[in-house]
Amino acid sequence: MDNRDWLILHTLFHEKNITKTGKILYIAQPTLTKRLKQIETELGVKIVDRGIKGVQFTPQGEYIAKRAEEVLHIFREIKEDIDNFNHSVSGTLRLGVSNFISKYKLPILLKLFKEQYPDVEFQVDTGYSKDIFNLVYTQSSHIGFIRGEYSWPDQKHLLFEEELCIASKHPIQLDKLPHLPRIDYRTDQLYKQLVENWWTEHYSEPPYIAMSVDQGDTCKEMVLNGLGYAIMPSLFLRDIENIHKIHLKDKEGKKITQKTWMFYYNESTELNVVSAFVDFIKELDVYHL
Template sequence: MEFRVLQYFLAIAREETISGAAEHLHMTQPTLSRQMKELEDELGKQLFIRGNRKITLTEDGMFLRNRAEEIVNLVEKTESDIMRSDISISGDVYIGGGETKGMRLIAKVIQKCQQEYPDIKFHLYSGNAQDVADRIEKGLLDFGIFVEPADVSKYDFLKLPDKDIWGLLMRKDSPLASLKTITADHLKNIPLICSHQKLVRNEISGWMNSDFNQLNIVATYNLIYNASLVVEEGNIYALTLDKLINTTGESPLCFRPLEPQLEVGLTLAWKKYQIFSRAAEQFLKTLRRELEKDA
């Protein structure tokens, strides 16, 4: 399977027509059709459903699209890192992480790097721990920020000084909004939205000292923003970290911490034996300097 053929395939998936893809690629339709037929023959799979007006992907085609995008992005990232000038530090740094106020430290480091090395470009990816770990393994991220609990044993990592606090997000007119803190008993008879991550559920179970499945979980979330919209609309509560959703001013929402307090740490991780680009190396150096200042 040739790299250029994957690029042709992605063009068709994006344009949804052979003619549109051929025009974009500056090649003839028959040539492009033949390349795709040879690709399907090579893989022994049908990749396209050819309709009257547009082309759609089969299940195998959608799988290949996801992998092809990862391959193309990784190749482009590698070429960019290698071709950067040896004179000045430039390049791209890819950082992924879940929603956490600890990103403010990363934002501060990014700003400092930009001031000193304006040719460094940063790319931020939001996702849960599994999403970020997958992208690190595939070489699509240089660094990942993990909210505890997270298994970082297979990575090199730095502990970040910020701490996040678990609590309950709710409407300001909810019955529990009059409380200063939320106990395990308060959670047992209310409709809850919770992260779908197993490690998070285990953490909450340990805090409750009882089975998490006893709770009335009516929905799960990957990232909290969309879940907060559900909370706004009705008498539903979300277990989440503090400072992720604006609860000040005219916001209809408020946050109450758990009691006893459930505090979690943050970790910046990367592949063991990672060979960094000069840009990524400079980001890590700047972060270490910031951490030393706060030590």
């Protein structure tokens, strides 16, 4: 068995579907099925059963699939160590990045870093901050860019802090806010809690949610077209002139903000590529890129 075989078992165990696994790994379904039979023959055990409910792993197959994650981790560590031996900045940098940062900040960051270190490759996972936190915590990613106040046991660096705003096409009065159409968008739970806490501090009735959309950019476009107001971080509204903004403040009059962090383990910086990227980020004004 080679590294590709372990990756097949690992992916299939999580997807429980031959077709999805083939698409993820760019392997045709007949080829994948044939390779699975070859793995079973090589190991001398039946690994999966295919039925109406999809792929079911046998007890032996489940054991092998769970060990596959360990094997892949060892392969990855060996490759990173080899890349590190010559003291050059090369190899694959594994990043976990929250959805918003991946769209607005990550492309330019990777471009600038690649210009300095052309031998570096990137493996990027994106998602909500809670998911990125787990990727960094389990060391599936070397570094995580995370929005919100998560308790982190090791190294972290503040990338920027942004204010939360009420955004609307036309001027609005705060005392009328509960009766005005609000546009919400899918986002991290910690951010939602921050907004909800502000709301309950100032109003005794719930907001009138006129729309719930999937992304912040969609929400912003709805606001720009006068379909309602939204509560958004200031970075969403940067360089937009034809929009009215009211900064959220607590009862003491202090502006409510959200921080974006870089999380990593100190031991990860023993890898040249991680150390170089951490230093690179610390020297940048990420907010104004």
